[in-house]
Amino acid sequence: MSYPASTVRRVELTPAQRRVVDDLLARDQPRPSFDPSLVGALRERLETTLRPLVATLDEPLWVSKSALAQVHSCEANYLAERAWSGWTVSMAEGEVAHRAIQLSVALEGDTTPLELVDHAMGDLAADQAGSLGGFLSTLGPAGRGELRAQATNAVSTFLECWPTLPASWWPRTELPVRAELCGGRVILSGKIDLCLGRAVGNEARCLFVDLKTGGHYPAHLDDLRFYALIQILRIGVPPFRVASYYLDSASFAAEDITEETLEIAVRRTEDGARQMAELQAKQREPTVTPCPRCRYCRIRAHCDGAREWDRLRQGDSP
Ligand code: SF4
Incomplete structure (x- = not known):
């Protein structure tokens, strides 16, 4: 290139x-x-x-x-x-921000980060066949506002840190x-x-x-x-x-x-x-390994590995 x-x-x-x-x-x-x-x-x-x-x-x-x-x-x-x-607000933030950045590359003119995010959220919400569209339509004003603000931060930062990307690239x-x-x-x-x-x-x-x-x-x-x-x-x-x-x-x-x-x-x-x-293939049971993922693991409430990870982090393991 x-x-x-x-x-x-x-x-x-x-x-x-x-x-x-x-x-x-x-x-x-x-x-x-x-x-x-x-x-x-x-x-x-x-x-x-x-x-x-x-x-x-x-x-x-x-x-x-x-x-x-x-x-x-x-x-x-x-x-x-x-x-x-399912979806969470933080998972949706990544999708919305990436879609908005995609639009920033494709759209002509000076579209603001917030406008890009609103376009992206509108497109994704309209796609009711996709599970994210369904999730967005269930969000209340506070959840929507949080998602919009976080995604706008990410898009603004990308536009600040990256040059305009010419088509020749x-x-x-x-x-x-x-x-x-x-x-x-x-x-x-x-x-x-x-x-x-x-x-x-x-x-x-x-x-x-x-x-x-x-x-x-x-x-x-x-x-x-x-x-x-x-x-x-x-x-x-x-x-x-x-x-x-x-x-x-x-x-x-x-x-x-x-x-x-x-x-x-x-x-x-x-x-x-x-x-x-x-x-x-259910050839064996899964191994359980305490690790940084325990902090946000979906089954941490029911897994002894999460407690073990907490102990390891606090430095009081046996
Ligand atoms: S909570 Fe349990 S299943 Fe989840 S990452 Fe930790 S050890 Fe693995």
Whole structure:
């Protein structure tokens, strides 16, 4: 991807926006190329591992970044999340903010963050076939106001921290990606918050970004490596770089994608898919692992693991 100076410097950038353009997008720096045989080797490796695991499942195994993070943290949490189909205000905030940011990229003119959020909430509420639309219609004035305010904060921060994204950068938001393995018996799926650039031949020239409103966790890079794996399985070339962008602190954690990082993603996906397949086939009981997820786990009221985590945090474990 090249970044013509005329498009980038068209308006004066804030220091935060300049860091995005110069450091994160890495303008004018060479991009890596990937051996075209790599995708075939990765696919064969994954399918050889996964095929026997899913052979007896009644339905395809869906593997997402959230499911992988859950099952690697606490298997009981993974099953609880799998059984949950509701919404909370904080979950809805993420969806509304991402939809509003999507509109900010697509709409011409100076639409304010609050207007973008109202457009997004209107669109989502109108979709009564979707479960989020139903949730939004049940919100009272206070819940709606809280959601609107929080989503507006996130959108305002994004517009403050990121430069205007010209069409020549191929900006894509909320980009759905998936890769089917084992004849559709395993589906790796995800949604990229922000994708810039595109591969050219075997040259990796696109950047994947996850926009975060909370703090930094090392596992965020695992999420992005998983997306890089899906991308190479889709089109044969991964992104050149993946990054978590932390809106609250206007900072980012980035990693360049290499064969080694893809190898880490393959191993983590294989391990997680194995755990998911065993649990879905009811081959064994889930393990219960006290961990930071206990703080907001849906079954914490009924789980001894939550009490154990509280004790560990307070430093009075036996
Ligand atoms: S409360 Fe903690 S230990 Fe229990 S299921 Fe949830 S995440 Fe796992």
